[in-house]
Amino acid sequence: MQTGRAGWVVSLLALAGVLLVSPAHAAAGTAAAAGSAVAWWVWPLALFVVCFLMGIVAVPAGIGGGTLFVPIVGSFFPFHLDFVRGAGLLVALASALAAGPTLMRGGLGSLRLALPLSVLAAASSIGGAMLGLAMPANVVQMLLGGVVLGIVVLMFVSKKSEFPQVAQPDALSQALALNGVFIDGASHRVIHWQVHRTIPGLLTFLAIGVMAGMFGIGAGWANVPALNLLMGAPLKVSAGTSSVVLSLVDSSAAWVYINKGAVLPMIAVPSVLGMMLGARIGARLLDVLKGSVIRKMVIGVLLFAGARALLKGTGVWP
Amino acid sequence: MSPARPPEGAISLLEGQGRRPKGGPVTDATLNTPLAASTSPQVQAPLQPPEQRRYADLLVWGTRMGLVVVLLGFVAYVSGWVTPQVPVERLPELWTLPLNQYLAQTGTPTGWGWLALVQRSDILSLAGIALLAGCSVLCLLSLVPLYAARGDKAFVFVCLADAAVVLLAASGILTSGH
Numbered sequence: 145m146q147t148g149r150a151g152w153v154v155s156l157l158a159l160a161g162v163l164l165v166s167p168a169h170a171a172a173g174t175a176a177a178a179g180s181a182v183a184w185w186v187w188p189l190a191l192f193v194v195c196f197l198m199g200i201v202a203v204p205a206g207i208g209g210g211t212l213f214v215p216i217v218g219s220f221f222p223f224h225l226d227f228v229r230g231a232g233l234l235v236a237l238a239s240a241l242a243a244g245p246t247l248m249r250g251g252l253g254s255l256r257l258a259l260p261l262s263v264l265a266a267a268s269s270i271g272g273a274m275l276g277l278a279m280p281a282n283v284v285q286m287l288l289g290g291v292v293l294g295i296v297v298l299m300f301v302s303k304k305s306e307f308p309q310v311a312q313p314d315a316l317s318q319a320l321a322l323n324g325v326f327i328d329g330a331s332h333r334v335i336h337w338q339v340h341r342t343i344p345g346l347l348t349f350l351a352i353g354v355m356a357g358m359f360g361i362g363a364g365w366a367n368v369p370a371l372n373l374l375m376g377a378p379l380k381v382s383a384g385t386s387s388v389v390l391s392l393v394d395s396s397a398a399w400v401y402i403n404k405g406a407v408l409p410m411i412a413v414p415s416v417l418g419m420m421l422g423a424r425i426g427a428r429l430l431d432v433l434k435g436s437v438i439r440k441m442v443i444g445v446l447l448f449a450g451a452r453a454l455l456k457g458t459g460v461w462p
Numbered sequence: 463m464s465p466a467r468p469p470e471g472a473i474s475l476l477e478g479q480g481r482r483p484k485g486g487p488v489t490d491a492t493l494n495t496p497l498a499a500s501t502s503p504q505v506q507a508p509l510q511p512p513e514q515r516r517y518a519d520l521l522v523w524g525t526r527m528g529l530v531v532v533l534l535g536f537v538a539y540v541s542g543w544v545t546p547q548v549p550v551e552r553l554p555e556l557w558t559l560p561l562n563q564y565l566a567q568t569g570t571p572t573g574w575g576w577l578a579l580v581q582r583s584d585i586l587s588l589a590g591i592a593l594l595a596g597c598s599v600l601c602l603l604s605l606v607p608l609y610a611a612r613g614d615k616a617f618v619f620v621c622l623a624d625a626a627v628v629l630l631a632a633s634g635i636l637t638s639g640h
Binding site: 182184185187188223224226227234237241242244246248249250255256259260267277281320392394395397398399400402403404406408409410411413416 | 518565572574587588592594
């Protein structure tokens with residue numbers, strides 16, 4: 145999205161200012177609500193700051209903010225997991241909506257590739273969201289811990305192929321003309337690409353949709369390897385197209401949470417704003433920060449958050 | 463690793479990305495057009511297909527509108543300027559509860575019931591969130607005439623199917639009876 149810098153500064157100031165300066169609510173907040181020793185505004189403010197930091201590291205680490213959000217906020221904030229997952233989906237959705245148009249205009253996000261994959265993934269994300277909301281929180285927490293630890297393993301072992309060789313597109317890929325062209329900014333070369341293994345790709349996205357809806361963690365961590373390593377799209381096109389797919393998949397799953405009443409603006413809005421603002425700064429710091437160091441740090445945080453979610457779900461560390 | 467070659471059967475004119483050829487075979491001259499440009503460091507960005515540009519343009523506006531409504535509602539909620547459905551002071555005792563208990567204690571409606579309460583500040587913020595979650599539908603439907611005009615029936619169907627899935631999720635039909 146091309147919202148100007150001034151808009152973001154105003155948003156940030158409005159949020160921080162309203163949270164901190166509003167006298168009536170600050171007074172009420174310091175009186176501390178029943179059952180909580182902490183003023184109500186402390187948590188949204190902390191959420192904004194944490195999401196801002198997550199947004200900064202998410203870009204250089206090459207991972208979606210939504211993947212960090214649910215395990216960390218679900219493990220270390222007092223909110224019920226249902227609301228955290230609802231907010232997590234919105235964080236992933238807002239990030240995808242913000243990045244999608246720029247990526248599509250530059251050819252890094254392919255709408256033609258994204259649309260067929262999105263049909264199945266979005267449909268299955270509805271099922272995943274319904275399943276996640278129907279299951280007991282501790283079971284979802286345990287499964288989430290398992291998935292997050294699985295993501296850590298994937299981040300460790302996953303290989304990447306910048307320009308996979310696709311000698312011959314399969315019949316479905318050819319029929320749907322799943323191909324495109326973009327300019328690689330690093331080499332200034334015009335890159336033509338095409339994909340293969342379309343049916344296995346569609347089935348993979350079916351499974352990815354279930355996880356995205358169930359855990360609210362976005363699915364860029366799974367989309368990119370599926371597009372790049374399985375279907376043979378160039379790495380940059382995979383990352384860009386993943387964003388377009390996510391915007392549709394998370395829209396469907398988010399509606400389930402909205403209809404169920406599981407979206408609390410007080411949790412979702414500071415999260416979305418913090419993450420989007422942090423991601424903008426993270427993108428600018430790409431050249432300054434060492435991606436490999438940040439990636440290791442994120443792996444460490446995810447390892448801890450995944451273990452925490454697992455232990456919380458099993459009741460070992462409630 | 464070398465870049466992928468132009469796909470077999472695809473017209474490599476930059477505007478024609480993803481378009482299936484209707485005429486005869488693609489000529490070498492056509493295929494070489496973009497590749498020849500790659501030898502120059504001043505390569506111009508490829509013009510993406512019209513449907514992709516239209517989708518991107520509409521998505522920008524949909525996202526902007528959604529974010530504006532979200533922010534307006536949120537500022538009204540936090541400042542206390544507009545009456546909310548759930549007062550902020552009650553949130554710390556409520557956001558720890560499972561969803562069904564939260565709904566019972568706050569009287570927050572499910573499904574599209576929130577639409578009747580959109581004058582409340584927290585629900586206005588939710589309306590903005592709904593705009594964000596729904597803006598893709600209009601973008602998808604706007605592509606149908608473009609694909610139809612080109613005779614690309616497969617993608618007319620894909621766009622309608624994508625829109626139908628989001629609309630099905632939004633309708634609340636599948637989630638009623640919580």
